[in-house]
Amino acid sequence: MADERPLIQVVGLTKIYRVGVETIHALRGVDLSIGRNEMVAIMGSSGSGKSTLMNQLGCLDTPTGGAYYLNGRDVSRMNARELAQVRNEEIGFVFQSFELLPRQTALENVELPLVYAQGGWRGRKERAMAALDRVGLSDRMDHRPNQLSGGQRQRVAIARAILNKPSILLADEPTGNLDSTTTAEILALFRQLHAEGQTVILVTHEDEVAAHCQRVVRLRDGRVLSDLPIAQDSAGSHLASHGGGVR
Amino acid sequence: MLNPLFWLQAISLAFSQIWANKSRAFLTALGIIVGVASTTAVIAALTGLKAKVLAEFESVGASKFFVFPDRPNNAPRNMYPWEKILLKTSEVHAIRDECTLVKAITPITEVGLDVESGDKRIEGITIAGIWPDWHVVQNRFVIEGRPFSQIDEDSERQVCLINGDAIRELDLPANPVGESVLLGGRRFMVVGVIETTTARFFGMNTSSAEIFIPFSVAEKMQERNFFMRIEGLFESPETALEGEAEVRFVLRRMRGIAPGDLETFRVAAIDKFIEQFKTLAAGITAIAGGIVGISLLVGGIGIMNIMLVSVSERTREIGLRKAVGATPTAILLQFLLEAVTLCLVGGFIGIAFGRLAAFGLTKIPGAQLDQADIPFWAVAVSFAFSALTGVVFGMFPAIKASRLDPIEALRHE
Numbered sequence: 001m002a003d004e005r006p007l008i009q010v011v012g013l014t015k016i017y018r019v020g021v022e023t024i025h026a027l028r029g030v031d032l033s034i035g036r037n038e039m040v041a042i043m044g045s046s047g048s049g050k051s052t053l054m055n056q057l058g059c060l061d062t063p064t065g066g067a068y069y070l071n072g073r074d075v076s077r078m079n080a081r082e083l084a085q086v087r088n089e090e091i092g093f094v095f096q097s098f099e100l101l102p103r104q105t106a107l108e109n110v111e112l113p114l115v116y117a118q119g120g121w122r123g124r125k126e127r128a129m130a131a132l133d134r135v136g137l138s139d140r141m142d143h144r145p146n147q148l149s150g151g152q153r154q155r156v157a158i159a160r161a162i163l164n165k166p167s168i169l170l171a172d173e174p175t176g177n178l179d180s181t182t183t184a185e186i187l188a189l190f191r192q193l194h195a196e197g198q199t200v201i202l203v204t205h206e207d208e209v210a211a212h213c214q215r216v217v218r219l220r221d222g223r224v225l226s227d228l229p230i231a232q233d234s235a236g237s238h239l240a241s242h243g244g245g246v247r
Numbered sequence: 248m249l250n251p252l253f254w255l256q257a258i259s260l261a262f263s264q265i266w267a268n269k270s271r272a273f274l275t276a277l278g279i280i281v282g283v284a285s286t287t288a289v290i291a292a293l294t295g296l297k298a299k300v301l302a303e304f305e306s307v308g309a310s311k312f313f314v315f316p317d318r319p320n321n322a323p324r325n326m327y328p329w330e331k332i333l334l335k336t337s338e339v340h341a342i343r344d345e346c347t348l349v350k351a352i353t354p355i356t357e358v359g360l361d362v363e364s365g366d367k368r369i370e371g372i373t374i375a376g377i378w379p380d381w382h383v384v385q386n387r388f389v390i391e392g393r394p395f396s397q398i399d400e401d402s403e404r405q406v407c408l409i410n411g412d413a414i415r416e417l418d419l420p421a422n423p424v425g426e427s428v429l430l431g432g433r434r435f436m437v438v439g440v441i442e443t444t445t446a447r448f449f450g451m452n453t454s455s456a457e458i459f460i461p462f463s464v465a466e467k468m469q470e471r472n473f474f475m476r477i478e479g480l481f482e483s484p485e486t487a488l489e490g491e492a493e494v495r496f497v498l499r500r501m502r503g504i505a506p507g508d509l510e511t512f513r514v515a516a517i518d519k520f521i522e523q524f525k526t527l528a529a530g531i532t533a534i535a536g537g538i539v540g541i542s543l544l545v546g547g548i549g550i551m552n553i554m555l556v557s558v559s560e561r562t563r564e565i566g567l568r569k570a571v572g573a574t575p576t577a578i579l580l581q582f583l584l585e586a587v588t589l590c591l592v593g594g595f596i597g598i599a600f601g602r603l604a605a606f607g608l609t610k611i612p613g614a615q616l617d618q619a620d621i622p623f624w625a626v627a628v629s630f631a632f633s634a635l636t637g638v639v640f641g642m643f644p645a646i647k648a649s650r651l652d653p654i655e656a657l658r659h660e
Contacts, residue, residue, distance in 0.1 A: 060570065060653050081574045088572020095657070099567040103263060114252055116572040121251045160571070 005072050007167055007199055008034040008057065013066035013076075015052050015222075026052040028222035029066065034201065039194040041210035042203045044219035051172075053219065054203045058093060058170045059086045071167055088116050092161030094171035098153045100145040106132065107141040110160045117164060131159040135189060151182035158189060162198065169193065169200045175209055187212045249577060257581045261588035264557070275553040276593030278546025279636060283597025283629045284604065286539035287621045290532060291605030295619030297528050304521050308386060309484040310350075312491060312516040314342075314477035314498070319509035330472045331502075332511045336462075338501050339477055345497050348490035352479035353378040356465050360431035362458065364417040374407075374430060374458045376465020384478050392424035392439030395461060399438075403463045407435040410443045412455035428458075431468065435460060487516040543632055546593065547640035554586050554644035558651075565648050566656025579649035586641020587634050594633030598626055 015027040026049050034040055044050035055061045056068060059075055062083070068076040075086055087093075100109045110128040114120030132138050135155040145153055154174060161169055171190070175183040191212055194200045202213060210216050216233040218225040226233070265272040316332040318324075339354045356376045362369045379395040382388050389408065399406050407430065414423055423437045441457065466473075481490035491514050498512055558565070565578060573581075601621055608619040 055654050058570070081576070084569065084572050084574040084577075087570060091570075093570045095567075099563065099570075099657070101564060101567075103267065111252075112568070113571040115250075115256050116253065116568070116574070116577055118250065120253075124252060 005069060006033040007036045007038075007071060008032065009069040010056070011067045011069075013053075013056060013063050013068060015049075015056065015061075016064045025222055027056070027063070030219075030222070030224055032217065032224065032227070034199070037194070037197055037199055038215060039191070039200040039213045040202070041213040041216045042201060042219065043205060043207075043210055043216060044225075045205065047221075048219040049222040050203060050205075050219050052222075054170065054172055054201075057168070057201065058091050059083045084116070088113055089164060090167040092164065092166035092169045094154070094157050094161050094169065094174045096173040096176040098145070098150075098157045098177075100153055100156055102145055105142050105144055106137060106148065106156045106159075109145070109156055110163055112160055113164050127163060128159075131163045132156070134162065134193075135159045149182075150178050151185055154178065154182075154186055155189065158186075158193075162193065167199060169198050170203070171201070172203045173205070174202065175204075175206075183209070249580070253577060253580075257584045258588070260581065261585040264585055265589060265592060271553065272589060272592070275549050276546065276589055276596070278542055278549050279590055279593035279633055280546075280597040280600065282539045282542025282546055283594050283633065284600035285542070286535050287598055287601030287625055287629060288604035288608070289535040289538075290625045291601065291619045291621045292608050292616055293528055293531055293535075294622055295605075295608065295616035297524070298618040299615050300524055301521065304517055304524075308480065309517055309521070310481040310487055311384070312479050312481060312487065312494070312514060314479075314494065315513045315515070316474070316476075317511065317513035319511065322509060327511055333472055334475050334477060334512065336466065336475075338498060339475075341497050341501055342477070342479070342494055346490065346493040348482050348486050348493055350480045350482050351380040351383040352477060353381040353384050354462055354475045354477050355381070356462065356469060356473055356475040358431075358465055358468050360468075362413075362417065363429040364419055364426070367416070367418045369416055369456065372413075372456055372458060374460055374465070376462040377459050378462050381459070381478075384480050387442055389439035390442050391422050392437070394439055395459075399461045400463050403467070404461060405433060405435045405464060406438045406461065408439045408441045408459040409437055410441045410457040412443065413458055414440065416456050430458065430460065481516070484518055487518050491516050539629075539632065543636045546590075547636040550586055550589060550637065551640040551643060553589075554582060554641055555647070557585070558582065558644050558648045562651065562656045562659040565651050566653050566659065569651070569653035570657065575649040578651075579645045582645035582648045583638060583641045586645065587637030590633040590637035590641075591630065594630050597633075598629055601629075 010030055010032040013027050013030040013032075014025070017024040017026055028049075030049075030053060042050055042053060052061075056063055059070070059078075060083075062078070063076050066076065067074055070086065070090060073086075075083065078086065101112070107125070107128050110131050111124055114124045114127065129138065129141065132141055135158050137152060137155050137159065140148060140152060140156075145156070148156065158169075161171075169190075174190070175186055178186060187209065190200055190202065200213075202209060204210055210233075211230065213230060215227070215229055217227045218233075314334065316329075316334050318327045318332055334354070336354065339352065342349060343352045354376075357373050358376065359371045360374050362372045362374075377395070378400060379397055382394050388394060395406070395408065398404070407428065409417075409419075409423065409428075414421070417428060419426055419428075419437070422440070424439065426437050427434050428437060429435075441459065443457075481487050494514050495510065498514075499510065502511060504510060568578060598621070605619050605621055608614065608616045
């Protein structure tokens, strides 16, 4: 049963924030399905609901309405403890500013998810080393973040994200703090991981980053504006950016 | 639920946080350091004092008792005039003859007289009148000559016992037995030299020169109503309570005190003094405990403050930990452990300082605290209270950290 369902199935997802007396409808009913081993870009301008959707997909928050099935499980009604466990097992986060612990070595940073995993004790070093090897940093294990370049830091963060073999690798503007050469390297790494079977979701506002994905989901005002394969999206984006508007 | 790796990293993180902010951690823990150090030092001093005092009690003898005349508390003076309260020789006889649990007993009365020997003269020496049993009661015997005998007492012989200091002050020969001295103008023969004991009971008998005469002789030299006290020995420390009851029974009967009426004397056994001293020591310990309580409270507020700072400094780290799967409980435990570690390190340093202070106390000349030491229970209690402070005052910041919204935390600047 679970296998017949897509990896991610979002149905009529809404999110309403109350800031003081103001009510913000961040998501106004989003339907989205992402299958296993897809590489999807989620795009949108500031205020489009892109970040809110990412937080929902990453199980960092629960929706106001609608449902979210991850791997066949309804995660939209879980409490904080259950969500933490889902994040630990199913989601690998990569952030724009890397979020490495400054006083710990690359290896210790990569080990971090195991601290909160059941059975994280056994073989932790081997697992962390294997993850670092996959991102090509096996010779930098004992370096601290301040001894690494930006690209290397992001590689450590990616190694940390893939350590628990998550269902989703969820990257939020992963190249936002990197120069163009390093950006290309990091995006190549994402593609390589995708080629090895990893489901990847990139949240970005840059078309060049989105161009590395197979599929682009565009959001505007809390709704899905377009959801197209990359080949058709470039035209759509052209239209959208000129306010032509489709759908 | 939480794996060993969690505990390992939480503890090492706690220590590395302290190490990374050494001076801040030290200042934060200062309240706890000072509290624990001062308390353990006070307890060490008390332990030393207790050892000393109990040793002195032991040397006096645990089965010893005293009887004093005593006006009942808040009783009007005219109802209990001194002449009715003062102990009488007949009462001492009655106690000796009737109390089966009394092994030895002596009345002691003191009279201040001028003493002359040859051309040496000392004014106003306190001379004590005693029974021969005094030797047994005080556990003091003669080193030259002979002790008092019953014949000395019964025949009111003008004989005296003196100690080494008196020999020196009066310029008597080293063995003065057979010499005579003038006590208040009357001639007394020295029959024995009494040993000078080093362990003195709470500074009593501090006058270095001591002269003793038979009680029957001293009685004649006193005014009509004179003060005497009784010292005696019970058969054993275990029978002290019953012995005391016997003495009180005899005295009440002699004085015609009706049941329920107040006693005009006081019987005090040494073991009671020991109890009283222990009560006093426990009281001081309790006060010291109160001080440590207050300083731990103050120290705890410092801990809470710094933990709140730590939580806000590390908001992004908390957000990240939550993103990779830390449950609220895991975050709570991590910060709680950090607060407890900080407090325990403070407690450890405090005990080290306390130990140093205790060592210093043993080196103070004349303070009689050479046995000052921090007992194990005080170390254990200090650590326990330090840890408790960490838990109590670390709880609020830890709860705050555990409840942080991961999204907000990751966005925190």
